[in-house]
Amino acid sequence: MDRLRAIETFLKAIDLGSFNRTASAQGITPQAVSKAVRQLERELSVQLFRRSTRKSSLTEEGRRFADKVRPGIELVNSAWQQVQSAVTEEQGTIRLTASPTLGRVFLLPLIGAFRKAYPGVMVELLLDDRYTDLIGSDIDIGFRSGFPPDAQLVVRELFRIQLLICASPAYLAEHGTPTKREQLERHQLTGARHPNTGRISPWEFQDKGELRFADLPAGFTSNDAEAETQAVVDGLGIGQLDSISAADYIRRGALVPLMLDQLNERYGVYMYYAQRTELPSRVRAFIDFVMAQTGSATACRLTAEELKTLHRRGLHAAATDRSARLRDG
Structure with a gap:
């Protein structure tokens, strides 16, 4: 038995609440999902799910087992992704948002210089005077003038206006x-x-x-x-x-x-982004580039x-x- 794969299937079944949905998500059959769970139960000598003709529900032993193994599986997956991303480092698209004036005067020159240094990274810039929800709008980094955003974000002051x-x-x-x-x-x-x-x-x-x-x-x-x-x-x-x-x-x-x-000079210009355990390398590269290039913001x-x-x-x-x-x- 592929123990790691079986544990991932078990956790996916909990998250999706259905063996059929788990099978669809993993590209396997519902019978294969059921078999993987039964093999885990046999090796652990415990019942992980209560099964009926209509649905399956997690047992107390199943809940404890999931709580124990989930952090380890996430750590393995994170390590896997980090190693994979090292091959294609600084690739992909960065989505930015800023007010129109700040975007045109301050950001565009930085974006041009950044793309010369990192030609594999595409940049999408959304200009809007209104505050943008990073998560809801799928934005990597925001730039705003005035006062720092008060949401649960990482905020870096760039210069004073x-x-x-x-x-x-x-x-x-x-x-x-x-x-x-x-x-x-x-x-x-x-x-x-x-x-x-x-x-x-x-x-x-x-x-x-x-x-x-x-x-x-x-x-x-x-x-x-x-x-x-x-x-x-x-x-x-x-x-x-x-x-x-x-x-x-x-x-x-x-x-x-x-x-x-x-x-x-009571107002500032701020760069902000969501708190994440691991930022994509292209996003981290852009953040570091902005901090290094901003200096006294002479423009x-x-x-x-x-x-x-x-x-x-x-x-x-x-x-x-x-x-x-x-x-x-």
Whole structure:
């Protein structure tokens, strides 16, 4: 008798609750299932199932035997799978989820570099502002900005997001440059509508070391961070933007960071995944790759020195534009 196979058949019969379903799952006949169980009973000298013409039920001896052997069988199967996976390591598909802006600005460059290093791994990226249930959606790894997920997950912080008050040089040339929060109410402003709650997010200010919130009237709002950022670039108003969306525009001179004393870093970017005894090697490889490559996340953040330099440069560009308008007008 193949004792290991017989024990697996016995456990499968318990899990599926039927000799017929067990036979179908294992690709054998119901008679073969019954024979394997009888052989175990003969060797153990105990009855594992009570049998009737309609159904079979587990005996107390059968339950105790199952409790004892199941951990060992799972350990054997796990070891088998690990050895097999070593042959095809870093193969298959990884499914990721992220918000649209985070996916495009932060993840896509990482995915491109990862696939060059691991060409056998395919990547599927699902972009959605709403929180995604990893298990229910068959997702391997999630990425989110804001606060860490509170579910029973493994969560890794990647970097802090900067909230920056920004305007285009053209807007500042036409409307002037606010230097205090009280002056903002005299300007055209943009706003962010939270994609999950539908509420417009309040502006956040630092006041003597404390965080204050203010609901400021907005002439333009959007539930998409990139759309709001583009609106500010186009001169629709002043906005409080996240650095993921705004950093590249600031570096290119299309946006000017204002009121640097109001910079806020209370939000983060997080990578999260389900707690599992053994992660597939391709998933582990991607996690390690992200942690090694993220560094200071320069595409999504600006250094303090950069902000000061780009602030001065942007104000100079706005002043030059304003002088030209006055001269031509």
